[in-house]
Amino acid sequence: xxxxxxxxxxxxxxxxxxxxxxxxxxxxxxxxxxxxxxxxxxxxxxxxxxxxxxxxxxxxxxxxxxxxxxxxxxxxxxxxxxxxxxxxxxxxxxxxxxxxxxxxxxxxxxxxxxxxxxxxxxxxxxxxxxxxxxxxxxxxxxxxxxxxxxxxxxxxxxxxxxxxxxxxxxxxxxxxxxxxxxxxxxxxxxxxxxxxxxxxxxxxxxxxxxxxxxxxxxxxxxxxxxxxxxxxxxxxxxxxxxxxxxxxxxxxxxxxxxxxxxxxxxxxxxxxxxxxxxxxxxxxxxxxxxxxxxxxxxxxxxxxxxxxxxxxxxxxxxxxxxxxxxxxxxxxxxxxxxxxxxxxxxxxxxxxxxxxxxxxx
Numbered sequence: 001x002x003x004x005x006x007x008x009x010x011x012x013x014x015x016x017x018x019x020x021x022x023x024x025x026x027x028x029x030x031x032x033x034x035x036x037x038x039x040x041x042x043x044x045x046x047x048x049x050x051x052x053x054x055x056x057x058x059x060x061x062x063x064x065x066x067x068x069x070x071x072x073x074x075x076x077x078x079x080x081x082x083x084x085x086x087x088x089x090x091x092x093x094x095x096x097x098x099x100x101x102x103x104x105x106x107x108x109x110x111x112x113x114x115x116x117x118x119x120x121x122x123x124x125x126x127x128x129x130x131x132x133x134x135x136x137x138x139x140x141x142x143x144x145x146x147x148x149x150x151x152x153x154x155x156x157x158x159x160x161x162x163x164x165x166x167x168x169x170x171x172x173x174x175x176x177x178x179x180x181x182x183x184x185x186x187x188x189x190x191x192x193x194x195x196x197x198x199x200x201x202x203x204x205x206x207x208x209x210x211x212x213x214x215x216x217x218x219x220x221x222x223x224x225x226x227x228x229x230x231x232x233x234x235x236x237x238x239x240x241x242x243x244x245x246x247x248x249x250x251x252x253x254x255x256x257x258x259x260x261x262x263x264x265x266x267x268x269x270x271x272x273x274x275x276x277x278x279x280x281x282x283x284x285x286x287x288x289x290x291x292x293x294x295x296x297x298x299x300x301x302x303x304x305x306x307x308x309x310x311x312x313x314x315x316x317x318x319x320x321x322x323x324x325x326x327x328x329x330x331x332x333x334x335x336x337x338x339x340x341x342x343x344x345x346x347x348x349x350x351x352x353x354x355x356x357x358x359x360x361x
Contacts, residue, residue: 054197222282
């Protein structure tokens with residue numbers, strides 16, 4: 001375990017006033033996170049659909065889509081062929097469309113009520129997309145190379161005798177396309193973001209170089225957390241103020257309020273204590289504060305008994321065991337827990353894990 005010293009943090013924090021005075025820090029591009037693996041296992045389950053998950057991607061190649069009778073079977077055959085024969089990380093993603101109900105129309109009825117309309121062909125439709133990937137960004141060089149490869153492939157499941165898929169043909173007819181001579185059956189493939197990602201995924205803040213330098217020597221940095229979410233259990237604000245003293249030659253020496261450094265040291269001490277107690281703890285330092293988080297989660301909720309989303313059980317456990325004392329809370333007394341003499345937050349809160357660019361260390 002590294003000693004609780006922060007040479008980089010001290011130097012970076014001491015320079016923050018100058019940085020703020022000279023210019024605003026520009027936001028860096030979004031690089032996303034990289035996949036943990038590329039090639040598939042040697043064995044492929046011939047019954048598996050390999051459904052897409054939130055942790056896949058975040059960018060993928062949409063190879064093709066099946067629609068109509070037999071769509072699931074056709075998608076299964078293709079995804080298994082892509083995995084078994086071409087060794088690609090392929091998935092399926094199912095989406096249903098209901099065209100049987102009444103829909104809002106344009107304008108109003110004479111009595112002032114909104115007009116209602118029905119679809120000409122009332123039906124319920126299921127579409128199954130087959131996707132390939134795990135790419136960090138839209139312009140990931142690997143993703144663009146894979147896109148070209150997918151466009152040129154001629155899978156037996158789409159071109160052979162067993163590949164005369166009615167659902168594949170139905171989809172092409174629906175969008176006004178026919179099989180193009182000389183081109184692969186998936187030549188219309190394109191890159192898309194993972195449709196299961198939260199709406200705010202691509203707007204999440206990525207740490208800039210200044211903050212990266214502050215966390216570079218931290219053993220259990222939140223930037224190394226593999227999950228999309230963690231639970232903040234402690235916050236230490238430096239409430240930093242800066243005293244600038246002019247010296248000869250017009251240069252300035254910036255003295256950082258030591259509270260920021262104290263906050264960083266306290267966060268490090270708490271992280272070490274939590275780790276010793278068996279918690280997956282992370283620390284993170286920025287210009288204004290230091291925080292400690294616990295856990296690594298790819299989602300904040302899980303399906304409940306009736307299909308409704310419920311809070312992830314790991315979040316519930318963290319809040320129960322690291323939040324205020326429940327016995328005191330029942331009597332109306334909010335008593336934050338303390339670990340190694342350090343007080344935790346009154347309300348542990350799930351947060352988005354900040355992203356770091358590839359190879360930031």
